Amino acid sequence: MPSDPSIGHARRRAASLRHAATYAAIVLVAAAGCDDGPAGPGDKKRDPIDPELAAQGRQIFRHDDFGDAAFWTDTLRLHELVEQVDPRTALQLGLKVDADAVPPAVLQAVLADTSALSDPATTRALLALDAVVGLKATVEGERVARIGVTCALCHSTVDDAVAPGIGGRLDGWPNRDLAVGTIVSLTPGLPEELRSTYASWPAGWFDPRFNVDGISDPVLIPPAYGLDGVELETYTGEGPVSYWNNYVAVVEMHGRGSFSDPRLGIDIQVPEDQDLVKDKLLPLFHYQRTLAAPPPPAGSFSAEAAALGEELFEGAARCAECHQGSGLSGDELHAPARTGMDPAYARRSATGLYRATPLRGLWQHAPYFHDGSAATLADVVAHYDAHLNLGLTAEERARLVEYLGSL
Ligand code: HEC
Numbered sequence: 283m284p285s286d287p288s289i290g291h292a293r294r295r296a297a298s299l300r301h302a303a304t305y306a307a308i309v310l311v312a313a314a315g316c317d318d319g320p321a322g323p324g325d326k327k328r329d330p331i332d333p334e335l336a337a338q339g340r341q342i343f344r345h346d347d348f349g350d351a352a353f354w355t356d357t358l359r360l361h362e363l364v365e366q367v368d369p370r371t372a373l374q375l376g377l378k379v380d381a382d383a384v385p386p387a388v389l390q391a392v393l394a395d396t397s398a399l400s401d402p403a404t405t406r407a408l409l410a411l412d413a414v415v416g417l418k419a420t421v422e423g424e425r426v427a428r429i430g431v432t433c434a435l436c437h438s439t440v441d442d443a444v445a446p447g448i449g450g451r452l453d454g455w456p457n458r459d460l461a462v463g464t465i466v467s468l469t470p471g472l473p474e475e476l477r478s479t480y481a482s483w484p485a486g487w488f489d490p491r492f493n494v495d496g497i498s499d500p501v502l503i504p505p506a507y508g509l510d511g512v513e514l515e516t517y518t519g520e521g522p523v524s525y526w527n528n529y530v531a532v533v534e535m536h537g538r539g540s541f542s543d544p545r546l547g548i549d550i551q552v553p554e555d556q557d558l559v560k561d562k563l564l565p566l567f568h569y570q571r572t573l574a575a576p577p578p579p580a581g582s583f584s585a586e587a588a589a590l591g592e593e594l595f596e597g598a599a600r601c602a603e604c605h606q607g608s609g610l611s612g613d614e615l616h617a618p619a620r621t622g623m624d625p626a627y628a629r630r631s632a633t634g635l636y637r638a639t640p641l642r643g644l645w646q647h648a649p650y651f652h653d654g655s656a657a658t659l660a661d662v663v664a665h666y667d668a669h670l671n672l673g674l675t676a677e678e679r680a681r682l683v684e685y686l687g688s689l
């Protein structure tokens with residue numbers, strides 16, 4: 283989003299990790315508490331998921347804009363753009379339609395009449411039905427009066443059951459088709475000097491720090507599934523789930539809420555009774571924990587080779603030195619050079635380091651690493667083989683790939 287003077291560019295990067303630990307402790311105590319349930323090395327013991335909170339959290343994840351319509355409507359004027367976009371263009375930009383929100387007869391009529399797909403009135407009708415994933419709009423006749431964005435914009439897609447881009451929601455799946463940079467670049471309210479930067483971000487990429495430090499170096503939108511038991515969120519392990527949810531809701535989506543992190547030089551405060559984010563973090567957290575990684579399609583890997591690959595992962599290939607616990611992540615952070623990663627993005631974060639990414643649903647979300655530098659799982663393994671001097675044979679590398687594809 284455009285530079286926000288209230289955030290400022292000064293960041294005290296060297297500031298203590300202690301702050302993160304304190305924040306983690308507060309959020310975890312508030313959000314999770316402790317029990318004596320089983321926990322792997324990378325896990326913290328947590329309360330059971332509360333189904334009622336999780337149901338509220340689902341509603342928030344899908345439909346709550348945290349009051350960010352003030353920014354997306356009054357500042358960016360996204361509503362003016364959306365009013366004129368036909369569904370075909372919206373789908374090309376990677377927006378998704380939740381088929382379950384559209385009465386079947388209406389859906390059939392739209393699909394049967396190709397002119398409906400080139401008519402912006404259809405987009406407005408879909409928005410009025412709350413059927414465009416991640417967009418929350420108020421439609422008044424020919425006009426879109428207000429529009430905001432929700433978490434689902436970037437972290438949901440659909441199963442294409444009806445047509446490409448139209449189907450049932452898949453919450454937690456990264457929307458790698460979403461040209462979010464292009465969409466922002468086209469908003470009438472965006473300062474001219476920022477247009478070309480936003481336009482340069484490929485579909486599936488977003489820079490959640492650009493409006494803080496002015497550097498454009500987008501990262502892949504990650505999955506938001508398979509995070510139950512994963513202690514540290516973000517590629518750079520800045521804090522637990524609720525820390526980052528709070529960051530995104532306030533700093534990126536521009537929801538109405540408070541967020542402060544001295545490590546990043548960010549201190550945004552709203553009066554407590556006007557905070558539309560704070561009370562939603564707990565239900566969101568419970569919902570996020572229900573989002574399991576999607577299992578690999580049947581027959582997509584060889585179970586026998588995967589089992590041999592797992593042995594290598596735990597042993598000779600040294601993967602388990604960093605990828606541990608039920609999430610195959612870990613609570614230690616790693617210097618970029620240790621795993622041969624580009625340090626540029628880590629440098630902009632509060633930690634300066636990378637977290638061992640939790641390995642979940644890998645079959646689903648190529649490319650890999652924060653910067654997409656490995657196109658395939660074979661590239662991932664080749665990267666480690668070379669960087670860690672593992673000396674794996676072609677057969678061993680293939681087995682590791684099968685194992686990764688089974689996660
Ligand atoms: C405009 C796109 C966008 C929106 C909207 C968005 N996110 Fe994200 N999200 C990202 C990107 C990009 C990252 C990667 C940032 C990083 O790791 O440095 C991310 C990271 C995350 C992570 C960490 C995943 C991991 O593996 O560590 C979680 C959890 C998350 N987002 C949840 C949310 C929630 C909850 C919301 C709504 C409050 C939300 N996001 C809204 C783009 C988005």
Ligand code: HEC
Nearest residue numbers: 599600601604616621623636637638639650651652662666
């Ligand atoms: C020294 C610690 C360390 C070791 C050893 C290690 N990893 Fe990683 N792994 C990381 C870090 C850190 C990242 C995040 C890098 C990034 O995003 O740039 C990562 C990311 C990944 C990813 C990307 C996941 C995604 O969703 O993008 C895969 C896959 C992976 N590692 C597999 C492996 C395999 C297989 C091995 C063993 C051959 C291995 N790792 C060894 C630390 C390690």
